[in-house]
Amino acid sequence: MTKTQIEDQQEEPLDPGMERIRRKMIILQLVSGGVMFLCLMAVLGAIVYKVTRPSPQAENTTQVSGGLSVPADQPLTATASLPAGFVVQSVSHSGNQILFYGQLNGTSKALIFDLSVGRVIADVTVVSH
Numbered sequence: 001m002t003k004t005q006i007e008d009q010q011e012e013p014l015d016p017g018m019e020r021i022r023r024k025m026i027i028l029q030l031v032s033g034g035v036m037f038l039c040l041m042a043v044l045g046a047i048v049y050k051v052t053r054p055s056p057q058a059e060n061t062t063q064v065s066g067g068l069s070v071p072a073d074q075p076l077t078a079t080a081s082l083p084a085g086f087v088v089q090s091v092s093h094s095g096n097q098i099l100f101y102g103q104l105n106g107t108s109k110a111l112i113f114d115l116s117v118g119r120v121i122a123d124v125t126v127v128s129h
Contacts, residue, residue, distance in 0.1 A: 080113040080120065097121075 014022065080098065082088070086109070088102040096115045103109065108126035113119070 076115065078113075078115055078118055080111075082111060082120070086111070 013019075080100070082100060083104055086100075086102055086104045088100050090101045092099040092101070098113045098115070100111045100113065101109075102111075108128075110122075110124040110126060111120050112122040112124075114121045
């Protein structure tokens, strides 16, 4: 190669304004790369934490919604003490609660039994006007 060809390949220095912009862009790239690296490490740390954490449930119970623990080897046993003379017309359940709808001495009633506390928690008289 001749001396003129080598001189043509060398870059000319940038003017001061463009040099400042180039330096700012390099700093921005370094900061962005650092933030992305920290985010990736946080996600990996969360995954490792979830995988290595022991199971919170007990060995012989199954967790049901509302904090009710049911033995895994047998069903839950409960007795709903309804008033004497209450005639059940329909039954419905939601979560840990059972709704007994029926009549007591000719009056329509709705009784709500909660499995987690083991008793009737509401006695609603239904009156139509």
